[in-house]
Amino acid sequence: MGLAKRIIPCLDVDNGRVVKGVQFVDIRDAGDPVEVAKRYNEQGADEITFLDITASSDDRETTVHMVEAIAAEVFIPLTVGGGIRTCEDIRRMLNAGADKVGINTAAVFNPEFVREAAERFGSQCIVVAIDAKKVSAEGEPDKWEIFTHGGRKPTGLDAVEWAKKMVDLGAGEILLTSMDRDGTKNGFDLGVTRAISEAVHVPVIASGGVGNLQHLVDGVIEGKADAVLAASIFHFAEYSIQEAKETMHAAGIEMRL
Amino acid sequence: MTQSLKVALIDYGMGNLKSIKNVIAHIGEHEVLLTADPVEIDQADVVFLPGVGAFGDAMKNLRARNLDAILSEQVLVKKKPTIGICLGMQLLFERSAEGGDHQGLGWIPGHVEYLDLPAGFRVPHIGWNDLILEQDNPFFAGLGADSNFYFVHSYHAICDPQYLLATVDYGMKVTAAVQKDNVVGMQFHPEKSQTNGLETMRRFFQWAQEYRHA
Numbered sequence: 499m500g501l502a503k504r505i506i507p508c509l510d511v512d513n514g515r516v517v518k519g520v521q522f523v524d525i526r527d528a529g530d531p532v533e534v535a536k537r538y539n540e541q542g543a544d545e546i547t548f549l550d551i552t553a554s555s556d557d558r559e560t561t562v563h564m565v566e567a568i569a570a571e572v573f574i575p576l577t578v579g580g581g582i583r584t585c586e587d588i589r590r591m592l593n594a595g596a597d598k599v600g601i602n603t604a605a606v607f608n609p610e611f612v613r614e615a616a617e618r619f620g621s622q623c624i625v626v627a628i629d630a631k632k633v634s635a636e637g638e639p640d641k642w643e644i645f646t647h648g649g650r651k652p653t654g655l656d657a658v659e660w661a662k663k664m665v666d667l668g669a670g671e672i673l674l675t676s677m678d679r680d681g682t683k684n685g686f687d688l689g690v691t692r693a694i695s696e697a698v699h700v701p702v703i704a705s706g707g708v709g710n711l712q713h714l715v716d717g718v719i720e721g722k723a724d725a726v727l728a729a730s731i732f733h734f735a736e737y738s739i740q741e742a743k744e745t746m747h748a749a750g751i752e753m754r755l
Numbered sequence: 756m757t758q759s760l761k762v763a764l765i766d767y768g769m770g771n772l773k774s775i776k777n778v779i780a781h782i783g784e785h786e787v788l789l790t791a792d793p794v795e796i797d798q799a800d801v802v803f804l805p806g807v808g809a810f811g812d813a814m815k816n817l818r819a820r821n822l823d824a825i826l827s828e829q830v831l832v833k834k835k836p837t838i839g840i841c842l843g844m845q846l847l848f849e850r851s852a853e854g855g856d857h858q859g860l861g862w863i864p865g866h867v868e869y870l871d872l873p874a875g876f877r878v879p880h881i882g883w884n885d886l887i888l889e890q891d892n893p894f895f896a897g898l899g900a901d902s903n904f905y906f907v908h909s910y911h912a913i914c915d916p917q918y919l920l921a922t923v924d925y926g927m928k929v930t931a932a933v934q935k936d937n938v939v940g941m942q943f944h945p946e947k948s949q950t951n952g953l954e955t956m957r958r959f960f961q962w963a964q965e966y967r968h969a
Contacts, residue, residue: 499884499885499903499924500884500885500923500924500925501880501882501883501884501923501925502882502883502884502903503882504882504883539949544882544883566773569773569774569777570777570780570781571781573777573778573781573946573947573948573949573952573953574905574947574948574949575905575907575944575947592770592771592807593772593773594773595773595774595777597771597774597907597944597947598907617809618808619807619808620807620808620809620842621879621909622807622879622881622907622908622909623807623907670879670881670907670909671879671881699877699878700877700878700879701877701879701881701882724877724881724882725882754883754901754903755901
Protein backbone atom coordinates (compact mmCIF):
# COMPACT_ATOMS: atom_id res chain seq x y z
CA MET A 499 0.00 0.00 0.00
CA GLY A 500 1.15 3.53 -0.70
CA LEU A 501 0.65 6.61 1.40
CA ALA A 502 -2.62 6.45 3.34
CA LYS A 503 -5.04 9.36 3.58
CA ARG A 504 -5.32 10.56 7.14
CA ILE A 505 -8.17 11.10 9.59
CA ILE A 506 -7.37 13.77 12.14
CA PRO A 507 -9.73 14.35 15.04
CA CYS A 508 -9.47 17.91 16.28
CA LEU A 509 -9.62 18.96 19.91
CA ASP A 510 -10.71 22.58 20.33
CA VAL A 511 -9.56 23.32 23.84
CA ASP A 512 -10.85 26.18 25.98
CA ASN A 513 -9.87 26.50 29.63
CA GLY A 514 -8.57 22.96 29.78
CA ARG A 515 -11.65 21.33 28.28
CA VAL A 516 -12.44 20.04 24.81
CA VAL A 517 -15.29 22.12 23.42
CA LYS A 518 -17.08 22.39 20.12
CA GLY A 519 -19.22 25.22 18.85
CA VAL A 520 -21.15 26.00 15.72
CA GLN A 521 -19.24 28.60 13.70
CA PHE A 522 -17.25 29.41 16.85
CA VAL A 523 -20.28 30.22 19.02
CA ASP A 524 -22.70 28.04 21.03
CA ILE A 525 -19.95 25.99 22.68
CA ARG A 526 -20.55 22.43 24.01
CA ASP A 527 -18.29 20.58 26.47
CA ALA A 528 -16.75 17.39 25.08
CA GLY A 529 -14.43 16.25 27.85
CA ASP A 530 -10.89 16.18 29.18
CA PRO A 531 -8.31 16.62 26.39
CA VAL A 532 -6.00 13.85 27.58
CA GLU A 533 -8.84 11.34 27.88
CA VAL A 534 -10.25 12.36 24.50
CA ALA A 535 -6.82 12.08 22.84
CA LYS A 536 -6.27 8.62 24.34
CA ARG A 537 -9.64 7.47 23.06
CA TYR A 538 -8.84 8.63 19.53
CA ASN A 539 -5.42 7.02 19.67
CA GLU A 540 -7.03 3.71 20.66
CA GLN A 541 -9.54 4.03 17.83
CA GLY A 542 -6.70 4.38 15.31
CA ALA A 543 -6.61 8.11 14.58
CA ASP A 544 -3.74 8.96 12.24
CA GLU A 545 -2.86 12.20 14.01
CA ILE A 546 -4.38 14.51 16.58
CA THR A 547 -4.75 18.25 16.28
CA PHE A 548 -5.05 20.33 19.41
CA LEU A 549 -6.38 23.85 18.93
CA ASP A 550 -6.00 26.17 21.86
CA ILE A 551 -8.93 28.54 21.50
CA THR A 552 -8.35 30.44 24.72
CA ALA A 553 -6.63 33.77 24.44
CA SER A 554 -5.13 34.48 27.87
CA SER A 555 -1.50 33.74 28.66
CA ASP A 556 -2.38 31.89 31.90
CA ASP A 557 -4.27 29.35 29.90
CA ARG A 558 -1.32 29.05 27.55
CA GLU A 559 0.64 27.49 30.40
CA THR A 560 -2.22 25.01 30.89
CA THR A 561 -1.95 24.15 27.22
CA VAL A 562 1.75 23.36 27.50
CA HIS A 563 1.05 20.95 30.37
CA MET A 564 -1.80 19.38 28.48
CA VAL A 565 0.37 18.84 25.40
CA GLU A 566 2.99 17.23 27.66
CA ALA A 567 0.37 14.96 29.20
CA ILE A 568 -0.98 13.88 25.80
CA ALA A 569 2.49 13.35 24.30
CA ALA A 570 3.49 11.12 27.22
CA GLU A 571 0.73 8.64 26.44
CA VAL A 572 -0.27 9.04 22.82
CA PHE A 573 2.31 7.87 20.29
CA ILE A 574 0.90 9.39 17.14
CA PRO A 575 1.68 12.82 15.66
CA LEU A 576 0.32 15.81 17.49
CA THR A 577 -0.21 19.25 15.98
CA VAL A 578 -0.80 22.21 18.27
CA GLY A 579 -2.34 25.44 17.07
CA GLY A 580 -3.91 28.58 18.49
CA GLY A 581 -1.96 31.60 19.66
CA ILE A 582 1.33 30.59 18.00
CA ARG A 583 2.91 33.99 17.34
CA THR A 584 6.65 33.69 17.89
CA CYS A 585 9.48 31.19 17.44
CA GLU A 586 9.55 30.95 21.22
CA ASP A 587 5.89 29.77 21.18
CA ILE A 588 6.87 27.12 18.63
CA ARG A 589 9.91 25.99 20.59
CA ARG A 590 7.81 25.58 23.76
CA MET A 591 5.19 23.48 22.00
CA LEU A 592 7.76 21.26 20.26
CA ASN A 593 9.59 20.81 23.55
CA ALA A 594 6.31 19.88 25.22
CA GLY A 595 5.93 17.06 22.70
CA ALA A 596 4.11 18.57 19.73
CA ASP A 597 5.34 17.41 16.33
CA LYS A 598 3.88 20.27 14.33
CA VAL A 599 2.48 23.69 15.07
CA GLY A 600 -0.38 25.46 13.35
CA ILE A 601 0.16 29.13 12.54
CA ASN A 602 -2.94 31.09 11.64
CA THR A 603 -3.52 34.75 12.42
CA ALA A 604 0.18 35.49 12.97
CA ALA A 605 0.87 34.46 9.37
CA VAL A 606 -1.66 36.99 8.14
CA PHE A 607 -0.17 39.86 10.13
CA ASN A 608 3.42 38.84 9.49
CA PRO A 609 3.95 36.39 6.62
CA GLU A 610 7.72 36.49 7.20
CA PHE A 611 7.08 34.67 10.48
CA VAL A 612 6.27 31.57 8.42
CA ARG A 613 9.61 31.81 6.65
CA GLU A 614 11.48 32.35 9.90
CA ALA A 615 9.70 29.41 11.55
CA ALA A 616 10.29 27.08 8.59
CA GLU A 617 13.97 27.97 8.42
CA ARG A 618 14.46 27.47 12.11
CA PHE A 619 12.36 24.37 12.76
CA GLY A 620 11.96 22.89 9.26
CA SER A 621 8.95 23.02 6.94
CA GLN A 622 7.83 19.59 8.11
CA CYS A 623 6.56 21.01 11.39
CA ILE A 624 4.98 24.22 10.10
CA VAL A 625 1.29 23.90 9.30
CA VAL A 626 -0.34 27.11 8.10
CA ALA A 627 -4.01 27.24 9.04
CA ILE A 628 -6.20 29.12 6.62
CA ASP A 629 -9.73 30.21 7.47
CA ALA A 630 -11.53 30.87 4.19
CA LYS A 631 -14.99 32.17 3.37
CA LYS A 632 -16.68 32.27 0.00
CA VAL A 633 -17.05 35.89 -1.11
CA SER A 634 -18.23 35.46 -4.69
CA ALA A 635 -21.94 35.87 -5.37
CA GLU A 636 -24.10 33.29 -7.12
CA GLY A 637 -23.20 33.17 -10.81
CA GLU A 638 -19.78 34.81 -10.35
CA PRO A 639 -16.52 32.83 -10.66
CA ASP A 640 -15.70 31.21 -7.30
CA LYS A 641 -13.63 33.32 -4.96
CA TRP A 642 -12.66 32.72 -1.35
CA GLU A 643 -11.11 35.17 1.07
CA ILE A 644 -9.01 34.76 4.22
CA PHE A 645 -10.70 35.71 7.48
CA THR A 646 -9.16 36.07 10.92
CA HIS A 647 -10.49 36.21 14.48
CA GLY A 648 -12.61 33.09 14.20
CA GLY A 649 -14.04 34.15 10.87
CA ARG A 650 -15.11 37.65 11.89
CA LYS A 651 -12.50 39.83 10.19
CA PRO A 652 -12.02 39.86 6.42
CA THR A 653 -8.49 40.51 5.18
CA GLY A 654 -9.00 41.07 1.45
CA LEU A 655 -6.57 38.20 0.75
CA ASP A 656 -7.52 35.64 -1.89
CA ALA A 657 -7.43 32.20 -0.26
CA VAL A 658 -5.84 30.29 -3.15
CA GLU A 659 -3.13 32.92 -3.72
CA TRP A 660 -2.51 33.05 0.02
CA ALA A 661 -2.05 29.28 0.24
CA LYS A 662 0.52 29.41 -2.57
CA LYS A 663 2.34 32.23 -0.85
CA MET A 664 2.44 30.34 2.46
CA VAL A 665 3.95 27.29 0.73
CA ASP A 666 6.54 29.51 -0.97
CA LEU A 667 7.49 30.86 2.45
CA GLY A 668 7.98 27.35 3.82
CA ALA A 669 4.66 25.95 5.05
CA GLY A 670 4.89 22.15 4.98
CA GLU A 671 1.17 21.61 5.15
CA ILE A 672 -2.04 23.63 4.77
CA LEU A 673 -4.94 23.20 7.19
CA LEU A 674 -7.89 24.65 5.32
CA THR A 675 -11.05 25.51 7.25
CA SER A 676 -14.18 26.74 5.55
CA MET A 677 -15.70 29.31 7.87
CA ASP A 678 -19.01 29.00 6.02
CA ARG A 679 -19.19 25.31 6.82
CA ASP A 680 -17.47 25.04 10.21
CA GLY A 681 -19.83 23.43 12.69
CA THR A 682 -22.71 23.24 10.21
CA LYS A 683 -22.47 19.50 9.45
CA ASN A 684 -23.21 20.25 5.79
CA GLY A 685 -19.88 18.89 4.54
CA PHE A 686 -16.60 20.49 3.47
CA ASP A 687 -16.55 23.35 1.01
CA LEU A 688 -15.24 21.10 -1.75
CA GLY A 689 -14.66 23.96 -4.16
CA VAL A 690 -12.06 25.75 -2.07
CA THR A 691 -10.54 22.47 -0.92
CA ARG A 692 -9.99 21.34 -4.48
CA ALA A 693 -8.80 24.76 -5.67
CA ILE A 694 -6.11 24.89 -2.98
CA SER A 695 -5.17 21.19 -3.26
CA GLU A 696 -4.54 21.70 -6.96
CA ALA A 697 -2.63 24.95 -6.44
CA VAL A 698 -0.01 23.73 -3.94
CA HIS A 699 2.42 20.79 -3.78
CA VAL A 700 2.26 20.25 -0.02
CA PRO A 701 -0.43 18.16 1.71
CA VAL A 702 -3.79 19.83 2.35
CA ILE A 703 -5.98 18.99 5.34
CA ALA A 704 -9.67 19.70 4.78
CA SER A 705 -11.63 21.04 7.73
CA GLY A 706 -14.98 22.53 8.59
CA GLY A 707 -18.43 21.09 8.16
CA VAL A 708 -18.19 17.32 8.54
CA GLY A 709 -21.58 15.90 9.50
CA ASN A 710 -21.34 12.33 8.23
CA LEU A 711 -18.82 9.84 6.89
CA GLN A 712 -19.63 10.48 3.25
CA HIS A 713 -18.37 14.02 3.79
CA LEU A 714 -14.94 12.59 4.63
CA VAL A 715 -14.97 10.52 1.43
CA ASP A 716 -15.98 13.59 -0.59
CA GLY A 717 -13.18 15.65 0.92
CA VAL A 718 -10.57 13.22 -0.37
CA ILE A 719 -12.12 12.20 -3.69
CA GLU A 720 -13.73 15.46 -4.81
CA GLY A 721 -11.78 17.93 -2.70
CA LYS A 722 -8.48 16.10 -3.37
CA ALA A 723 -7.46 16.56 0.26
CA ASP A 724 -4.66 14.44 1.74
CA ALA A 725 -6.20 14.41 5.18
CA VAL A 726 -9.57 15.18 6.70
CA LEU A 727 -10.10 16.84 10.04
CA ALA A 728 -13.28 16.61 12.07
CA ALA A 729 -14.37 17.26 15.60
CA SER A 730 -17.97 16.97 16.64
CA ILE A 731 -18.87 13.76 14.75
CA PHE A 732 -16.21 12.01 16.81
CA HIS A 733 -16.52 13.90 20.10
CA PHE A 734 -20.14 13.08 20.61
CA ALA A 735 -19.66 9.45 19.54
CA GLU A 736 -21.83 9.69 16.46
CA TYR A 737 -19.10 7.77 14.67
CA SER A 738 -15.83 6.14 15.71
CA ILE A 739 -12.58 6.75 13.89
CA GLN A 740 -12.59 3.08 12.93
CA GLU A 741 -16.00 3.38 11.28
CA ALA A 742 -14.81 6.44 9.40
CA LYS A 743 -11.75 4.59 8.15
CA GLU A 744 -13.76 1.59 7.04
CA THR A 745 -16.19 3.80 5.14
CA MET A 746 -13.36 5.62 3.39
CA HIS A 747 -11.59 2.36 2.62
CA ALA A 748 -14.80 0.92 1.15
CA ALA A 749 -14.98 3.99 -1.11
CA GLY A 750 -11.60 3.02 -2.56
CA ILE A 751 -9.42 5.36 -0.51
CA GLU A 752 -6.11 4.04 0.85
CA MET A 753 -6.41 4.03 4.62
CA ARG A 754 -4.41 2.72 7.57
CA LEU A 755 -6.96 0.26 8.99
CA MET B 756 15.13 -11.60 31.12
CA THR B 757 16.38 -8.55 29.32
CA GLN B 758 19.08 -6.36 30.71
CA SER B 759 18.62 -2.64 31.11
CA LEU B 760 20.55 -0.43 28.70
CA LYS B 761 21.89 3.06 29.25
CA VAL B 762 20.72 5.14 26.31
CA ALA B 763 22.50 8.39 25.46
CA LEU B 764 19.84 10.51 23.74
CA ILE B 765 22.01 13.11 22.08
CA ASP B 766 20.96 16.64 22.95
CA TYR B 767 22.29 18.99 20.29
CA GLY B 768 19.47 21.48 19.99
CA MET B 769 17.55 19.76 17.20
CA GLY B 770 14.21 18.47 17.99
CA ASN B 771 12.05 15.73 19.23
CA LEU B 772 13.93 14.65 22.36
CA LYS B 773 10.82 14.63 24.49
CA SER B 774 8.85 12.32 22.21
CA ILE B 775 11.71 9.83 22.04
CA LYS B 776 12.24 10.02 25.77
CA ASN B 777 8.51 9.35 26.24
CA VAL B 778 8.66 6.21 24.11
CA ILE B 779 11.72 4.82 25.87
CA ALA B 780 10.06 5.55 29.20
CA HIS B 781 6.91 3.81 28.00
CA ILE B 782 8.85 0.69 26.98
CA GLY B 783 10.18 0.92 30.49
CA GLU B 784 13.29 -1.25 30.61
CA HIS B 785 15.99 1.24 29.84
CA GLU B 786 17.61 4.25 31.36
CA VAL B 787 17.63 7.29 29.11
CA LEU B 788 19.89 10.28 29.49
CA LEU B 789 19.55 13.51 27.53
CA THR B 790 23.14 14.45 27.05
CA ALA B 791 25.91 16.11 25.06
CA ASP B 792 28.51 15.26 27.68
CA PRO B 793 31.47 13.11 26.49
CA VAL B 794 31.77 11.23 29.79
CA GLU B 795 28.07 10.39 29.96
CA ILE B 796 28.05 9.36 26.31
CA ASP B 797 31.08 7.16 26.92
CA GLN B 798 29.28 5.41 29.79
CA ALA B 799 26.18 4.72 27.71
CA ASP B 800 25.45 1.45 25.92
CA VAL B 801 23.46 2.94 23.06
CA VAL B 802 23.79 6.14 21.03
CA PHE B 803 20.41 7.59 20.02
CA LEU B 804 20.57 10.44 17.52
CA PRO B 805 17.24 12.23 17.11
CA GLY B 806 16.70 15.16 14.83
CA VAL B 807 14.11 17.46 13.37
CA GLY B 808 14.96 20.45 11.21
CA ALA B 809 17.57 21.25 8.60
CA PHE B 810 20.67 19.13 7.86
CA GLY B 811 23.12 22.06 7.75
CA ASP B 812 21.98 23.43 11.12
CA ALA B 813 22.15 19.97 12.65
CA MET B 814 25.76 19.39 11.57
CA LYS B 815 26.69 22.88 12.71
CA ASN B 816 25.18 22.15 16.13
CA LEU B 817 26.95 18.79 16.40
CA ARG B 818 30.30 20.34 15.48
CA ALA B 819 29.82 23.27 17.87
CA ARG B 820 29.61 20.71 20.70
CA ASN B 821 32.42 18.56 19.23
CA LEU B 822 29.85 15.77 19.04
CA ASP B 823 30.89 14.72 15.53
CA ALA B 824 34.25 13.56 16.88
CA ILE B 825 32.93 12.28 20.22
CA LEU B 826 30.19 10.23 18.59
CA SER B 827 32.41 8.92 15.78
CA GLU B 828 34.67 7.35 18.36
CA GLN B 829 31.72 5.71 20.13
CA VAL B 830 30.20 4.48 16.89
CA LEU B 831 33.19 3.56 14.73
CA VAL B 832 35.79 2.57 17.30
CA LYS B 833 33.73 1.34 20.26
CA LYS B 834 31.07 -0.04 17.92
CA LYS B 835 28.16 0.91 20.15
CA PRO B 836 24.69 0.15 18.87
CA THR B 837 23.52 3.40 17.33
CA ILE B 838 20.25 4.64 15.91
CA GLY B 839 19.40 7.79 13.98
CA ILE B 840 15.78 8.82 13.50
CA CYS B 841 14.46 11.05 10.68
CA LEU B 842 17.02 13.84 10.27
CA GLY B 843 19.17 11.83 12.70
CA MET B 844 19.21 9.05 10.10
CA GLN B 845 20.15 11.40 7.28
CA LEU B 846 23.10 12.66 9.32
CA LEU B 847 24.56 9.14 9.28
CA PHE B 848 25.44 9.55 5.58
CA GLU B 849 28.34 11.30 3.89
CA ARG B 850 26.58 14.29 2.35
CA SER B 851 23.25 16.03 1.96
CA ALA B 852 21.95 18.36 -0.74
CA GLU B 853 19.50 20.04 1.65
CA GLY B 854 20.00 23.80 1.35
CA GLY B 855 23.40 23.51 -0.38
CA ASP B 856 25.97 20.77 -0.02
CA HIS B 857 26.69 19.66 3.53
CA GLN B 858 29.01 17.07 4.90
CA GLY B 859 27.42 14.49 7.19
CA LEU B 860 28.81 12.13 9.81
CA GLY B 861 29.74 9.61 7.10
CA TRP B 862 29.13 6.43 9.11
CA ILE B 863 27.18 4.88 6.24
CA PRO B 864 28.29 5.36 2.62
CA GLY B 865 25.67 7.32 0.68
CA HIS B 866 24.08 10.72 0.34
CA VAL B 867 20.83 12.54 0.97
CA GLU B 868 18.77 14.19 -1.74
CA TYR B 869 15.45 15.92 -2.32
CA LEU B 870 12.43 13.69 -2.96
CA ASP B 871 12.20 14.17 -6.70
CA LEU B 872 8.85 12.48 -7.25
CA PRO B 873 6.55 12.04 -10.23
CA ALA B 874 3.77 14.61 -10.71
CA GLY B 875 0.94 14.32 -8.21
CA PHE B 876 3.09 13.17 -5.28
CA ARG B 877 3.23 15.85 -2.65
CA VAL B 878 6.35 16.93 -0.79
CA PRO B 879 6.83 16.86 2.19
CA HIS B 880 5.96 13.17 2.24
CA ILE B 881 3.63 13.25 5.25
CA GLY B 882 1.66 10.37 6.65
CA TRP B 883 1.49 6.61 7.09
CA ASN B 884 3.17 4.35 4.57
CA ASP B 885 3.62 0.56 4.58
CA LEU B 886 7.19 -0.68 4.71
CA ILE B 887 8.55 -2.94 1.99
CA LEU B 888 11.30 -5.16 3.41
CA GLU B 889 14.43 -5.10 1.28
CA GLN B 890 16.24 -7.73 3.33
CA ASP B 891 15.79 -9.78 6.48
CA ASN B 892 16.34 -7.79 9.62
CA PRO B 893 15.40 -8.00 13.28
CA PHE B 894 13.37 -4.78 13.37
CA PHE B 895 10.39 -5.16 11.05
CA ALA B 896 9.97 -8.85 10.26
CA GLY B 897 6.48 -10.23 10.70
CA LEU B 898 4.65 -6.95 11.18
CA GLY B 899 2.35 -8.19 8.43
CA ALA B 900 0.34 -6.32 5.84
CA ASP B 901 -0.19 -3.38 8.16
CA SER B 902 3.45 -2.48 8.56
CA ASN B 903 2.66 1.22 8.48
CA PHE B 904 4.84 3.92 9.96
CA TYR B 905 4.58 7.69 10.14
CA PHE B 906 6.78 9.74 7.81
CA VAL B 907 7.35 13.46 7.55
CA HIS B 908 10.28 14.51 5.36
CA SER B 909 11.29 16.15 2.09
CA TYR B 910 14.71 14.51 1.62
CA HIS B 911 15.79 10.88 1.69
CA ALA B 912 18.97 8.81 1.65
CA ILE B 913 20.43 7.14 -1.42
CA CYS B 914 22.78 4.24 -0.65
CA ASP B 915 23.99 0.87 -1.83
CA PRO B 916 21.27 -1.83 -1.55
CA GLN B 917 23.44 -3.76 0.92
CA TYR B 918 22.57 -1.13 3.57
CA LEU B 919 18.88 -0.91 2.70
CA LEU B 920 16.55 -2.64 5.20
CA ALA B 921 13.22 -1.23 4.07
CA THR B 922 11.67 1.20 1.61
CA VAL B 923 8.20 2.61 0.99
CA ASP B 924 6.37 3.12 -2.27
CA TYR B 925 5.62 6.82 -2.77
CA GLY B 926 5.80 7.34 -6.50
CA MET B 927 9.22 5.75 -6.32
CA LYS B 928 11.24 3.68 -3.88
CA VAL B 929 11.82 5.94 -0.87
CA THR B 930 14.44 4.86 1.67
CA ALA B 931 12.78 4.01 4.97
CA ALA B 932 15.40 2.15 7.03
CA VAL B 933 19.10 1.36 6.73
CA GLN B 934 21.79 -0.49 8.64
CA LYS B 935 25.53 -0.84 8.47
CA ASP B 936 26.95 -3.03 11.24
CA ASN B 937 26.12 -1.32 14.55
CA VAL B 938 24.49 1.72 12.94
CA VAL B 939 20.75 1.75 12.22
CA GLY B 940 18.74 4.54 10.62
CA MET B 941 14.99 5.03 10.37
CA GLN B 942 13.53 7.78 8.21
CA PHE B 943 10.06 7.45 9.74
CA HIS B 944 9.20 8.31 13.32
CA PRO B 945 8.89 5.10 15.37
CA GLU B 946 8.10 7.28 18.39
CA LYS B 947 4.99 8.48 16.52
CA SER B 948 4.01 5.25 14.78
CA GLN B 949 1.72 3.88 17.47
CA THR B 950 1.77 0.10 17.97
CA ASN B 951 4.21 -0.64 15.15
CA GLY B 952 6.52 2.11 16.34
CA LEU B 953 6.59 0.87 19.92
CA GLU B 954 7.22 -2.69 18.73
CA THR B 955 10.08 -1.56 16.50
CA MET B 956 11.68 0.38 19.34
CA ARG B 957 11.42 -2.66 21.61
CA ARG B 958 13.08 -4.78 18.94
CA PHE B 959 15.82 -2.22 18.39
CA PHE B 960 16.75 -2.30 22.07
CA GLN B 961 16.60 -6.09 22.11
CA TRP B 962 18.96 -6.14 19.12
CA ALA B 963 21.21 -3.60 20.88
CA GLN B 964 21.42 -5.85 23.95
CA GLU B 965 22.37 -8.82 21.82
CA TYR B 966 24.87 -6.72 19.87
CA ARG B 967 26.47 -5.44 23.08
CA HIS B 968 26.89 -8.95 24.39
CA ALA B 969 27.85 -10.67 21.16
